[in-house]
Amino acid sequence: MDFEVTYTPEQETFRAEVRGWLSENIPADLTQPVDPADLTLEQYHKLRELGRRLGAKGWLYPTYPKAYGGGDLAVDFVIILEEELDRYGLHLPPYYDSGGRLGGASIFVWGTEAQKQHFLPPIFRGEWRTWQLLSEPNAGSDLAGVQTRAVRDGDSYVVNGQKTYIGSLYGCEMMWTIVVTDPEAPRHHNLGWLMIPYDLPGIDVRPMELLTAGGEGGASPGLKHTIFFDNLRVPAFNLVGGENNGWQVATTHLELEHGGGGIVRRNRIVDQFLEYCTTTKHNGVTLSHDPNVREDMVDIYIRSEINRLFGLRTYWLSHAHQPRSYEGPQGSYYRKVTALEMAETMLRALGPYAMTNDPQWGPLQGLLEHYQRAAVVGLHPGGTTDIQKVVMSRRIGIGRTAQEQAGRLR
Amino acid sequence: MDLGLTEAQEILKTAAADFVRQEYDKDTLIALENTPTGITLELFRQAADLGWLGILIPESYGGTDRSLTDTAVLFEELGRGPVLGPHFSSSVLGTLVVLLGGTEAQKQELLTGVAQGTTVLSVAVTEPQYGWLPDTVHMPASRQGDHYILNGAKLFVHDAQAATHLLCAARTALPGSDPGSGITFFVVEANSPGIEIRTLPGWMSQMDEIRFDNARVPAANVLGDTPGNGWDILEAASMGAIPILCAYQVGSCQAVVDMSVAYSRTRHQFSQPIGRFQRVQDHIIGAVNHLDAARWTTYEALWKLDSGRDARSSVHLAKAVTSEASLKVCAGGHEVHAGVGVMREYGLTLHTQRSRTLYHFLGDARYHRRRLADALGW
Numbered sequence: 001m002d003f004e005v006t007y008t009p010e011q012e013t014f015r016a017e018v019r020g021w022l023s024e025n026i027p028a029d030l031t032q033p034v035d036p037a038d039l040t041l042e043q044y045h046k047l048r049e050l051g052r053r054l055g056a057k058g059w060l061y062p063t064y065p066k067a068y069g070g071g072d073l074a075v076d077f078v079i080i081l082e083e084e085l086d087r088y089g090l091h092l093p094p095y096y097d098s099g100g101r102l103g104g105a106s107i108f109v110w111g112t113e114a115q116k117q118h119f120l121p122p123i124f125r126g127e128w129r130t131w132q133l134l135s136e137p138n139a140g141s142d143l144a145g146v147q148t149r150a151v152r153d154g155d156s157y158v159v160n161g162q163k164t165y166i167g168s169l170y171g172c173e174m175m176w177t178i179v180v181t182d183p184e185a186p187r188h189h190n191l192g193w194l195m196i197p198y199d200l201p202g203i204d205v206r207p208m209e210l211l212t213a214g215g216e217g218g219a220s221p222g223l224k225h226t227i228f229f230d231n232l233r234v235p236a237f238n239l240v241g242g243e244n245n246g247w248q249v250a251t252t253h254l255e256l257e258h259g260g261g262g263i264v265r266r267n268r269i270v271d272q273f274l275e276y277c278t279t280t281k282h283n284g285v286t287l288s289h290d291p292n293v294r295e296d297m298v299d300i301y302i303r304s305e306i307n308r309l310f311g312l313r314t315y316w317l318s319h320a321h322q323p324r325s326y327e328g329p330q331g332s333y334y335r336k337v338t339a340l341e342m343a344e345t346m347l348r349a350l351g352p353y354a355m356t357n358d359p360q361w362g363p364l365q366g367l368l369e370h371y372q373r374a375a376v377v378g379l380h381p382g383g384t385t386d387i388q389k390v391v392m393s394r395r396i397g398i399g400r401t402a403q404e405q406a407g408r409l410r
Numbered sequence: 411m412d413l414g415l416t417e418a419q420e421i422l423k424t425a426a427a428d429f430v431r432q433e434y435d436k437d438t439l440i441a442l443e444n445t446p447t448g449i450t451l452e453l454f455r456q457a458a459d460l461g462w463l464g465i466l467i468p469e470s471y472g473g474t475d476r477s478l479t480d481t482a483v484l485f486e487e488l489g490r491g492p493v494l495g496p497h498f499s500s501s502v503l504g505t506l507v508v509l510l511g512g513t514e515a516q517k518q519e520l521l522t523g524v525a526q527g528t529t530v531l532s533v534a535v536t537e538p539q540y541g542w543l544p545d546t547v548h549m550p551a552s553r554q555g556d557h558y559i560l561n562g563a564k565l566f567v568h569d570a571q572a573a574t575h576l577l578c579a580a581r582t583a584l585p586g587s588d589p590g591s592g593i594t595f596f597v598v599e600a601n602s603p604g605i606e607i608r609t610l611p612g613w614m615s616q617m618d619e620i621r622f623d624n625a626r627v628p629a630a631n632v633l634g635d636t637p638g639n640g641w642d643i644l645e646a647a648s649m650g651a652i653p654i655l656c657a658y659q660v661g662s663c664q665a666v667v668d669m670s671v672a673y674s675r676t677r678h679q680f681s682q683p684i685g686r687f688q689r690v691q692d693h694i695i696g697a698v699n700h701l702d703a704a705r706w707t708t709y710e711a712l713w714k715l716d717s718g719r720d721a722r723s724s725v726h727l728a729k730a731v732t733s734e735a736s737l738k739v740c741a742g743g744h745e746v747h748a749g750v751g752v753m754r755e756y757g758l759t760l761h762t763q764r765s766r767t768l769y770h771f772l773g774d775a776r777y778h779r780r781r782l783a784d785a786l787g788w
Contacts, residue, residue, distance in 0.1 A: 001479060001713050005411045076411070278788050288788040297788060298730075298779045305727055309706035316413045326698070334699060389695050390688070398694050399674045399685020 003312065005076045014077055018059075018084045025053050026088055035357070035370045036220035037169075037212065044170045047095040047219075048129065055126030060093055061104060063319075068108070068116055069124030075319035079264055086265060096168040096221045099130030102253035103176045106193070109408050110241040110249045118237075119195055123174070131198075132253070133163040133177035133227060140380075141387050143178070143254075144188055144247060148229065150179035152236065157181075157194065159232040165208070165381070168221030172198050175227075178246050181239075191246030195238040202232035212373040214381070217263070220374075255407025257382035258391060259335070260328030262315025269371050270304040272364055273346055280363070287349070296349040303338040310334055324406040326395040333388035336379050343375035413709075419483045422476075426487035429460065434491045436757040442494055443760060446609045447572035448616045449495030454527050463501045464525025466509070466650075471521035478650055479712040482657035489661025492764045494616060496530050498658060499569035503651040503772075504531025507577050511595060511634045511643035520575065520597065532573035532600075534564040534620055535644065542773040544590040544641045549622070551580035551594060556629045558582070558596065560604075560622040568771060570607045570618035573600045578620075579644065582637040590641030595633035598625065614767045650715060652725050652772050656708040656732040659768060662761045663701040663736055666743040669758060670694050673747055690746055697742035700735035707731045726782035733775040736765035 007015070030046050033039055054060040055069065062078050064070025073081070085091055093100065100123045107119050122128040139146040148161025159179055167175075174197055181192035196203075206226050214220040241249035255261075277287040277297055287293045310331040317324050346368055347354045357366025379385060394404035415423065433453060442448050457463055465481050467473020481502065488497060501524060508520050508531070523529025539546045549562035560580055570576060576598040583592030600607065604625030610617045633643070671694060674685025684690045707728040714721035740762040744751045751758040773781070 001414070001709055002412045002717075003710050003713050079411075274788075288783075294783050294788065295779070298783050301782070301786070302727065302731060302779075305707065306703040306731070309710060310702065312411075313413055313702075313706055316411055320412070320414075322414070330699060330702065333695075389691065392695050392698070393685075393688075393691040396671060396694065396698065397675070398671055398691045399683040399687070401675055 005079050007076070007080070011076055011080060015080045015084065018081055021057070022084055022088065026050060026090075030088075032089060034365045034367050035212070036214060036222040039169055039222050041170060044095065048126070050090075050094050051097070051126035051129075053126075054092070054094070055124060058124075060126045061100075061124040062092070064104070064108060064120070064124055069121035075315075078319075082264060089268070091218065091265060093126065094219065095129065096219045097129050098218055098221070099132040099172070099174070099176060100124075100128065101218060102132055102256050103130050103174075103195070105256055105409060106176075106249050106252040107195075107240055109252045109410065110193075110245075115237070115240055119174075119240075128173035129171075130174045130176065131167040131172045133166050133175055133196075135165045136161065136163055141384055143250070144191070146178050146180060146191070148177065148179045149183070150181050150192055150194060150234070152181075153233075155236050156233040157192070157236060157239065159194070159196075159202075159229045159234055161229050163227045163229075164224075166225045166227050167205075167223070168213070169223045171205075174198060176240075178250055181246070182244050185244055188247040189244050191244065191250075193240045193246035193249040194234055195240060196232070196234050200232055200234065202230045204228040204230065210377065212370065212377050214374050214377060217259075217382070251407035252409060253407075254383070255328060255409060257332075258329040258388060258407075259311075259314060259332030259382075260324060260406060260409060261318050262313065262328070262331065263311030264315050265311075267304045267307065269367060270300055270342065272367060274301065276363055277349065293349045296345045299345050300342045303342055307331070307335050307338060318409055321410070325403070326392040328406065329383070329388040329391040329395075332382065333385050333392065336385050336388070339375040339378055343372050347372065415483065419480055422480060423483050423487060425460070426462075426484050427490070429456070430487055430491045430493060434493050436755075436760075439491055439494070439760055440754060440757065443615055443763070446616070446618075447495060447569070449493075449572065454495065457497065458525070458527030461525075462497070463527050464521070465501060466505050467501075467521045467525045468509075471517055472525040473521065477716045478654065479709070479716050482654050482708070482712050485654050485658040486661035486664070489658035489663075489764075490665040492658070492662045492665070492760055496532065496569035496572040496616075498651075498655060499533060500524055500529075500531040500573070502654050503533050503647060504575075504577055506647035506650050507531075507533055507595060507643055508633070510646050511640070512597075513633075513635060516597065516633065523574075529575060530569075530573045532567060532570045532576050533644075534567045534570060534576045534578040536564065536566050538563055538565050540566060540770075542770075542777055544585065544593060547579050547581060547593050547641075549578075549580045551582050551596065551627070553582070553629070554626075557626045558629060558632070560596070560598070560625040560627060562622055564620040564622075566610070566770070567618045567620055569616050570600065570620050571609055571616065576600050576605075576620065577633065578622075579640050582632075590645075592638050593640040593644075594637040595640040595643060596627050597631040597633055598627050602626075613763060615763060617767060648772050649721065649725050652729050653708050653711040653715065655768065655771060656704065656728045657712070659732050659736045659765070660701065660705045660708055662764055663697070663704060663739040666739050666758065666761050667694065667697050667701055670697065670743045670746040673750075677750075684746070693742040693745040697739040700738045700742075704728075704732040704735035723782055723785040726778040726785055729773060730775045730778040730782060733769050733778070737769065740765045 058071030062071035062073040066072045104123045136146050150157040150159045176195050179192050182190045208224045213224045280287050314327045314331050354368045356362040357369040397403040461474045464473030465476045468475045551558040551560050578596045578598050582594040585592050604623045606621045608619045675683050677684045711724035711728040714724050
């Protein structure tokens with residue numbers, strides 16, 4: 001076994017190239033707020049510009065074929081890219097593009113050649129930022145029970161309905177969603193998967209006021225919306241995967257949302273919390289020398305190490321094309337549950353300081369205060385912890401011999 | 411990055427799994443569970459013939475000199491049984507203590523025998539003031555001419571009844587400012603006069619008390635050239651041995667999960683498999699999560715050791731996670747199995763007993779959590 005990438009001279013050359021390129025292309029004044037809700041429009045534009053430059057090199061979605069705007073890069077090269085971006089506190093993509101990440105994969109697996117040619121290059125080159133529209137007021141965990149309706153009319157679908165917990169700050173260029181295309185068909189055979197340009201008439205986007213927005217992995221969105229469709233007309237070309245095949249298409253992005261792609265990033269909040277405890281005194285004693293805090297730190301460290309290893313394991317499975325089963329949803333479940341446990345442990349360790357982002361009294365510029373909220377909010381995006389356990393059970397084959405397969409990623 | 415097994419490891423894994431399945435059926439294991447040695451001479455000789463007793467021993471001493479990760483792959487399969495007996499005590503912990511601390515002559519003599527199965531080692535460190543810190547080692551060894559005289563007791567020693575030789579830690583000097591100084595390992599023939607070994611009763615297996623009553627040990631039997639550095643030897647040997655013990659527990663956890671999944675499919679209540687109930691699923695999912703946490707922390711520690719990286723924090727992490735996981739996985743298994751699970755003949759309690767018996771071996775979860783914090787420099 002080898003838990004680290006052993007880099008070849010060719011890869012080290014690539015790293016030097018990446019490092020040089022990033023230092024030239026990441027603006028020196030690019031900062032990111034502690035609370036993603038504070039992202040300014042100026043900061044957002046800088047991140048999008050960086051995304052377009054990465055995209056032009058095929059580094060924004062580097063594993064995909066060059067023909068579609070990717071970089072044809074093998075996993076070890078992608079890890080180098082991620083590692084070098086991580087030095088700036090950034091990852092791929094550098095801004096919230098959950099819809100591009102999940103939707104791009106789905107179109108890549110299920111789209112026609114014409115659809116791939118049309119939709120993938122702008123996503124993979126960073127020209128579009130994409131939102132995914134999944135939950136509805138009456139369809140959360142029971143996602144297949146969506147009610148938004150799409151009726152074929154000539155060369156278009158006419159869409160009516162409501163989607164919720166959508167998107168991010170500062171809009172997008174493209175959206176995709178699951179709609180009912182045949183209300184008479186049986187469950188899972190009644191849906192369609194539609195790409196929707198953001199600027200079409202009939203789309204009403206209203207901000208939501210949440211405890212915080214986030215928890216989907218990748219860059220944080222900063223804001224969520226409810227979206228209403230009122231006789232929205234979408235070209236029929238935009239239906240990916242064919243009539244009534246939307247649930248099949250969804251299995252790909254659900255697999256990713258359920259953690260099937262794995263993660264190779266460190267948990268920066270945990271790293272900063274631990275460092276804070278070893279460098280901060282309370283009542284004359286370094287926090288890490290207080291036996292109770294020390295125990296809390298060990299609790300947090302162990303949980304974060306297990307998360308790191310689960311993420312690494314799944315990353316390797318998916319990128320080395322090994323058989324996958326329950327590992328994605330396991331990682332997602334464990335990450336969500338332990339994030340809340342870790343937040344509670346931080347609260348215990350630091351007391352009310354953990355709850356304030358006051359410039360004077362809040363530790364780490366308010367990072368921990370935001371984490372207190374984010375850990376609660378993060379329990380549910382991409383599937384509740386209970387849904388992750390349901391998926392795990394089916395794949396392990398608890399109580400059943402026919403084990404459900406993991407969703408296709410290629 | 412490659413988190414898969416090598417081809418050689420896959421071959422070893424298959425061979426070990428086949429052997430355990432064929433030779434250690436449930437009835438055999440249940441019959442052996444409460445015997446003093448946990449094994450038969452015939453089974454032990456077979457393991458020697460397969461090269462497993464000398465798996466960590468260099469070829470020059472008759473072993474096969476495999477890596478720690480290879481050894482862990484074998485022990486994971488042994489844990490699935492769970493195969494009892496002195497495999498770990500003799501071929502891992504004892505072997506590493508001799509390899510790291512012994513003179514050339516001692517290595518030649520002891521390790522050649524270990525690889526053949528004619529010598530069996532048991533490491534006797536803990537005493538009535540039980541613990542895995544050096545300040546719990548009090549037993550004196552006083553020099554008398556060309557002998558040392560040992561008096562006192564060693565308690566909760568694993569596999570002493572099976573051993574031909576005890577590697578016994580005793581004090582040849584009082585601790586100075588370093589509590590680890592002054593501890594010396596002695597190679598003690600288990601059947602020499604003044605030594606009495608007794609299997610401890612209760613819900614544990616192959617755990618012994620050793621009483622030393624003016625036991626005379628030749629000075630030449632001090633392990634290594636210099637007395638007083640025994641604790642350093644134990645610390646160094648533990649670094650390699652702990653993740654292999656963890657791998658054994660991972661195998662045991664895997665067996666419990668497999669049993670529980672199988673039972674969730676075949677046991678029907680309320681006219682359906684019990685695994686259809688989400689409460690039952692929760693028990694198994696919890697067990698799987700503990701199992702995988704134990705598995706990946708263990709194998710990462712092994713990788714660090716085999717590749718020469720600083721592995722201290724990873725070793726402590728692995729043992730802290732695995733000891734606890736082993737308890738929790740068995741608990742999950744018992745929730746799923748209910749009454750059947752506590753019938754001795756079913757076999758689940760073999761694992762439950764092991765999870766307890768091995769929980770404290772080389773330090774429990776609490777101990778390793780403290781050591782982890784120290785190793786991280788907090």
